[in-house]
Amino acid sequence: MSKVEFNKETGPREVFCGLTSIVWLHRRMPDAFFLVVGSRTCAHLIQSAAGVMIFAEPRFGTAILEEKDLAGLADAHEELDRVVNDLIARRPEIRTLFLVGSCPSEVIKLDLATVAEKLNKRFLGQVRFVNYSGSGIETTFTQGEDGALKALIPLMESSNEEKLLLVGTLANNVEDRFKKIFRNLGISNIESFPPRQSTELPKIGKNTKVLLTQPYLSDTVRDLKHRGCEIISAPFPLGIEGSTKWFLAAAKAFNINELKVHEIISPLINRAKLALESHKEILKGKRLFLLPESQLEISLARFLHNECEMDLIEVGTPYLNRDLMKEEINLLPDNTKIVEGQHVEKQLDRVRESNPDLVVCGMGLANPLEAEGISTKWSIEMVFSPIHGIDQAADLAGLFSKPLRRNQILTTKTLVTH
């Protein structure tokens, strides 16, 4: 292991909670609906953070707890029943309904598992109910996806068929690319989790080889292991290096010759390197500070340092699973400072002291930092944009070079006007 410096910090945070991941999960599985059982704050959060306005009728909503629901839990169950009935009558196309726990529902110990069980009996053959928690007292941002996927595992049938299972939500075009490359390598049986339809869950068993596409799926991985799946240890497919090692790890698990992998992906690598050049010109030597948010920070830091030659000041992550991140951490440069958790005020003090060229942060902090003259990149874009894979390496770099390029444009000398 490289000489990485680990630090832990506690204090006030500035991160999204797990409810926010509904925003990409509902797009991935168009036959699913996400019903948050929570407060007006939860409803306001997904509306504000996700810009619900862009959806005509979103596939997520909130059952807002009111005073009378807090008075007696039995009533809350009845109320939830009523809300679910209304919802299903209104949206008969729903096949899977996620009951999503929130901070208030967790604190009053509303038993959504029991509610889901009862509803499953009542709507048997029509709608499946699953529950998980996206609450901010337990989860940050991307961990919501971990909870949702973990909740689906008990519904997955067993099969001993040999297959490659890609785990973690990807953009459809990226997923198609990956599948094509794997088929070229000679792996033909490839499935994805989550699938594109909530009802088409892959079957799993002892010959299922799991390749993670996202680093925030600790609980999902643990449960897949319990079902006998083999977890392929690899860095994450961000950038050329991560993606190459990711393909190689998969190939090794399927006993495919390393040379074949290189033969198939080297044209892609050459093309990607060429595309990376113009971004590297801007990013090279620039100093980067990553605040914790998406849990992609370590992989991004690795890519931006190793392939774009940026200098890393600090790499924040809301939560660190050293086991899952082992391969990534090995690739980081010596003396990288990783900070798990957050004390947002102290961390911002360090940002100001270190005077970085670029800060990766959440949306609440971006404009205030810009106003202080510090360029920023929102973390949330990383989970909405197709950034995985060799073909996307330049696009990924582009997300970081763009704010810097913009600043260059805006601060260059004005045109001579007559």
Place this chain on the structure above:
Amino acid sequence: MELTLWTYEGPPHVGAMRIASSMKDIHYVLHAPQGDTYADLLFTMIERRGQRPPVTYTTFQARDLGGDTAELVKKNIKEAVERFKPKTLLVGESCTAELIQDQPGALAKGMGFNMPIVNLELPAYSKKENWGASETFYQLTRTLLREKVSSSEKISPLRWKELGRRPKVNILGPSLLGFRCRDDVIEIQRILSEQGIDTNVVAPFGASPDDIERLIDAEINICLYPEIAEASCEWLKRNFGMEYTNTIPIGIKNTIEFINEVHNKLDLPLTNKEELEHKSKLPWYSKSVDSNYLTGKRVFIFGDGTHAIAAAKIAKEELGFEVVGLGTYSREMARQVRATAKDLNVEALITNNYLEVEDAMKKAAPELVLGTQMERHSAKRLGIPCSVISTPMHVQDVPARYSPQMGWEGANVIFDDWVHPLMMGLEEHLIDMFKHDFEFVDGHQSHLGHTATQTKDFLKSDEKKEKNSKEGIIWTESGRAELTKVPFFVRGKVKTNTERYAISRGIPEISDETLYDAKAYFS
């Protein structure tokens, strides 16, 4: 439990954040889990503010619940006071913290700080954002002025005469995330100043705790946004005898009435009304020949109480529209909205369910919608032009240019914003004259082209539904053929009108003759 896909108001602590963020030298310690920090982006992204809201979240987690969350609260309060050195501290909780009952306000008061501390108790499960903002502003005013209540004599609106200076007023209610508040304040201050009236304090927008303590230096209060300031104005009246204004200066008539109200209260001579009317272009633009086509245009209005009521009055009295729907999501303003609706012979819609609003909009078949960003969305689906007149805020509602809603310039802005989504007068006349031209057959587009296509789809799907519906009106072949001859941009309206006519007459089948009967009836 209430099923919500979209909500007009946030929780009450977001209202409190609006007050804290609007002011200087104030800090708000909010007992809340980490996810609640999303609210920061309302200010930094939607308002494009260059500063973070002055809020420290305690960020408690599940594992803290077994231990001492009260200690965590105290630690955060201590850190926040040391770091930000506020002149006044607000302490409160969000919905989740309310359930664990740590009473952070009481804890803060026991910590021996040498500054006013406002303990905010905002019931998250029964109240909403505007209420939270109003309550916070009220508690803050009360806390900072409490000591002066007993020593102070009642303030006479005529005090300025005794003191031999110009009259002074406070402007109360403008806040961040309020609809065009920033520009309204500038406009109103300008108007008052022209009338020889000075502004003592604007609050909460831009005020510090010191300014709140100075509120009683003014003679009267201008209650600019009753949703936020009425409770405080009422308290100042009760305890200091300060009068406050009731008229909201949105629209020409209201602005003149507002100026008169202020003058009456301060015993200033009234200004010439005609002279005032010339200060805005709205009266002339509305009278000009090009605006003839606006006569009787059917308009549907929904928004917060203040803006909805003002819009109804402007629509009817200053633009000559017919108001076919009026509603609000502000339950606190329901009584006033109902009264206005009654005057207009429509039934007020008081709801926070946007789907109900969309249904009412569909039924009313308006030619223009004045609503929130959600009504803009619904109107787009129905192919109806729309202008946004109210919160909830969207980044579009914080324009770079000066664009108030209040006063003379506000009336100009309103004329443009409401009329531009429609076709212009000359344009509509010409299209009417040339409607048989090949340019206007289906598929050809005016500048409202995309809307027209949507209307067509909307009509198509409607036709399908109607065939299957029980009470279904049937369009005969001749009726349908005649309907297709109507230019597409008015076809929706003709169709709805004809059906309304048929239903009211109990006519089961619509033929070409029915269509002409209906046309005669409505013209």
